[in-house]
Amino acid sequence: MEVKRYVESLCEAHGPELEDVFLAAVRRYYDRHGDELLDITGRTKAGLINDYIFSGIRQVLGVLAGFEIIEDGNRRFIGYESKLLIRIKKLRKLGSKRLPSVNRTHSSELFNTQRNMELFPDRAVNAYLGYVLNDENGAIDKVAFLYPSRQGTISWTVEVQASRIQRSLDIDIVPLVSVRPRVKIRGTSNDGAVGESS
Numbered sequence: 001m002e003v004k005r006y007v008e009s010l011c012e013a014h015g016p017e018l019e020d021v022f023l024a025a026v027r028r029y030y031d032r033h034g035d036e037l038l039d040i041t042g043r044t045k046a047g048l049i050n051d052y053i054f055s056g057i058r059q060v061l062g063v064l065a066g067f068e069i070i071e072d073g074n075r076r077f078i079g080y081e082s083k084l085l086i087r088i089k090k091l092r093k094l095g096s097k098r099l100p101s102v103n104r105t106h107s108s109e110l111f112n113t114q115r116n117m118e119l120f121p122d123r124a125v126n127a128y129l130g131y132v133l134n135d136e137n138g139a140i141d142k143v144a145f146l147y148p149s150r151q152g153t154i155s156w157t158v159e160v161q162a163s164r165i166q167r168s169l170d171i172d173i174v175p176l177v178s179v180r181p182r183v184k185i186r187g188t189s190n191d192g193a194v195g196e197s198s
Helices: 003-039 043-062 106-110
Strands: 069-072 074-078 084-094 097-100 125-134 139-148 154-159
Touching: 003 043, 003 084, 003 125, 003 139, 003 154, 043 069, 043 084, 084 139, 097 125, 097 139, 097 154
Parallel strands: 084 125
Antiparallel strands: 069 074, 074 084, 084 097, 125 139, 139 154
């Protein structure tokens, strides 16, 4: 399988759905958390957006043939046709490149070097599906697949429907589970009301 061409064909077939999910997730984040933006750290923000993205993926892609949602503890992936294992990540700028924002863990090392994650067939290829968030206007500037080589570097990038990125949205993501802050603030309950400290 020529991986880059395979990913390009996935983008041609499902680019609009992928883009809609990302745009709707960001819109949902700003609609629900707009008043709290100054109090939310970058990592918490990325975690909330990621939760909304996965809710959208379950709704939109989870029902399409070939897509499979894979969850193992706090690790979440998208499988495609048993050939591609996809991990969603915010992209950060490093020099002139955009790279996935990833903490160094055993799992991320396996993923970044194309080793078997034991969640999907051995023949599957690992790829990131990343997004570039524009904080100034609450939009997404780019959605792209990134391929980590066996050496742990990004070999290539394939953008998803870049020409449609700023258009209006057709879907509204409804979280399948309630999205709570990942860090509890002492003296408050998860809904932000003052409560007993833990």
